Amino acid sequence: MPTHTLSAVVSRVRRAALGAAPNVRTDGGLLGAFLADRDSDAFAELVARFGPMVFAVCRRLTGHHQDAEDAFQAAFVVLARKAGSVSPREAVGVWLYGVAVRTAREARAVASKRRTREVPTDRLPDVARAEQQPDDTGTVLHEELAGLPEKFRALLVLCDLEGRPQVEVADRLELPVGTVYSRLATARRLLAERLRQRGVALPVCGLSVWLASTARATVPAELSAKAVTAAVAPDSVPAAVAALTLRVLQTMSLHKLNVVAAGGLVLVLGWVIAECLTGGGFAQEPPRPAAVETKKVDEPKPQPAPKKAGPGTLLLTREGPFHVLTPDGKKVSEFSAPEKTHGSGSGRLSPDGTRVAVVVVEDGPPRATPPETWPFKVVVRTLGKLDSEKTWDLPAQNLNLNWTADGKRLVVVKHPDVEHGKNVENLLLDPETGKTSTLDLPAGVQVLDCGKDGKTFLVTFAEEKKKKIGLAVLGDATVRELVEVPDWPPGGVTGRLSPDGTKVLFSAADPERKNAHKWGLSHRPYLLDVKTKKAEPVPEFPENGRVTGIAWAPDGRRIAYAWQQLHDELLKKDQISANDAAIETEAFLVVADANGKNPKTITSDKGPFATNMIFGTIDWR
The missing domain is CATH 2.130.10.10 (YVTN repeat-like/Quinoprotein amine dehydrogenase)
Structure with a gap:
């Protein structure tokens, strides 16, 4: 390639990466511009946005700097060739990650075959290879994430990796916000179980933080320029990159990397890209994290009686x-x-x-x-x-x-x-x-608690698309409404009847706590008088807390609730990355008078991540 041509492309890539020329086009808009007239500036900006993620994935999976560079270029050539198959276009980053994994795997396979039959003499010792070998933990992650149902993979990408608020994701995928919350919780739980089955003894949140810390790789401007040139000028593609591209395109013909909006984005997913997609631009190479040990989960030890x-x-x-x-x-x-x-x-x-x-x-x-x-x-x-x-x-x-x-x-x-x-x-x-x-209860109700008479049940139900708490009686088709509550996230409402049946202790989202509400963390305890149907927040409940469990004392003279610390600096963010969540968080179990006054903490515990639940439900007998 002529030197002046490469220099021009390098300059274009740098402008895109550093934001020299403000451009408000979305990912989908850039892809559309490239499809319309092979706009090289638009493609350069896509390389700038997603290059650090693609290069980090390629380096880690290949373990060899030159192989990683070949895989990097091939990934973007594949994007240029198959750009029309990305749907929706706004999911180009999600689609591109799947291609990056494929190209890296193909590059590693090709290199393995080559090195078994020849000794390379034209390369200096590869420092990058010594410093970054493919690791079992990363391999297991990619395999298990690849096996997740499509709609779950999509939410993990958009919410946990790209750090997008659930409300935005719901709008983007045209899903109810409640669906996003419940489906995301299922996705996280499924991923954790898959990893546990494979013997990766790491908590999901801790694992995501570790991977995020290694997810960014500085891409040399010249390498980015080569990728752009190879994409827009097919005749300039190096032989090794062309061969790799062909292999990937052949595998894609068997396993399409389409993205479906409402059903989910198909992706071989990894927690690696959390910082790459949310941080943008060319970041400085982070220090290597401490080694993470992959080991078999110990068999449960017999518990004392x-x-x-x-x-x-x-x-x-x-x-x-x-x-x-x-x-x-x-x-x-x-x-x-x-x-x-x-x-x-x-x-x-x-x-x-x-x-x-x-x-x-x-x-x-x-x-x-x-x-x-x-x-x-x-x-x-x-x-x-x-x-x-x-x-x-x-x-x-x-x-x-x-x-x-x-x-x-x-x-x-x-x-x-x-x-x-x-x-x-x-x-x-x-x-x-x-x-x-x-x-024998009315259709659609969900039992929260059982009354002492054996016939009355505290229930939640939906009426005219509104969530409500009420009382239902066996054999009666009607429900006595007590209070309307926000249903965000779905299934988050809990409730307990007092022993004498005159009051209800329940938890629900607080509409006034907007910062916490946007993340689905605004639940707090309330006390309701069954006769008057008047509900009041439990007094002295911490403003920086979310309730996780509630209970009445057997005599009805006290209540108990478990709550977990919220971090205001996280709630104010529009996006929360995996690194953001790595904050020591404390949970408390509190006993108070029946009216909620005179609260006393009876036990507490700490966890390393703000997003992990430390205490769950509670009961008192």
Whole structure:
């Protein structure tokens, strides 16, 4: 290539990367301009926006600097050749990442074959190769993320990697905001389980932070210029890049890398691009992070027999073992989920406090039948008796439970389609036999709590597209409305009846807490008088907190709630990257008077990430 031509392209790439000429065109607009008249300036800007991500992926997967450069150029040549197949065009970055993974894999395969039959003599020792070998953790990530259902991959890309607010993503994909929240939660949980099955002993959030810290690679301006030139002038493509491009295009003919807006963006996804897409431009090369060990998850160790608990005890569900506490915070016992399962953050003590029922999830991916359901299990055990455990399979998209007033059966709320609130089942489960029957309640209601008379249930229901809390009675087709609540995110409303049935303690989004509300973190506790239907926020609840669990004391004279710290500096952001979330966060379990006054923290714990839930639901018997 003539020197003056390369210099001109280098200059164009630098202007695009450094923002010398303001350009408000979207990703899709740039792609459209390139498709319309092969606009090299538009393509140069696409290279500037996504080059750092593509180069980082290629370097890590190939482990060789020259191979990475070839893969980098091939990825953008493929984009130029197949630009018309990207749909929607705004998802060009998502589409391009999948191509980058493919080109890097092909480059590594070609290099492996070449190096088995020849000793390279025309290259100096490759420092980049010594410093950055392909690692098992990254390989496992790409494989497992590639296996996710399309619509889940799309949300992980847009929300967690590109750092876009869920509201924006909902608009972009033409989905309800609630659907985005619930589907994103499912995607995160599925990814965590896939990694755990492969023996990657790293929390999802920690893993994303580690990958984000290595996701940016400074792209030499000359390399970017070569990619632009190869894309707009096919005759200038180097032989190695042309051969690699052909291999990738051949594989793409078998596995199309289309992107579908409402159904999800098809992508071989990686947490790597979090900073690449949100940061933009050419970043400085970050320092290498500490080595991350990939190891098999230790087999669960036998738990000591817990002490028998009785009235006046609290059950605290959490990320690790379940804890049984006294009302002053002293731990009575703890127990873990059964082998090859993990807790879902939902559990209840029996009315007499001697048995516990918890919802756990079987390790592994969702089951295929019914579609996209999780392998939930209900586990019932007598505290203090290790051999008393009974487990029942109840696959669903979501599962909640409560004991009936007599403690003989469980009311299990099964959500086959949590995104749209359809086909909710309120079942009675016999914990001795596993047999289930359907509660005779109005269609569409979801049981939150059971009244002491055995006939009345606190429920949520939708009426005219509005979420409400009310009371339903067995055999009665009507529901007594108590209060309307925001349903954002869906399924976030919880509620507990006071022992005498005169009050309701519930949690719901606070419309006034706009910063927290936009991230779906604005839930706080409320107290409602059943007779007057007047609801008031629980006093003295921290402004920087979100509630994760609520309960009444057995005598109705006190309440308890678990809450987790929010960080104002994160809530004010329009985008939150994985690095942003790496903030030590504290959770608290509080006991207060029945009116919410005189709160006292009885236990607390800390976690390394703002997005991880530390404490889950609570119960008090």
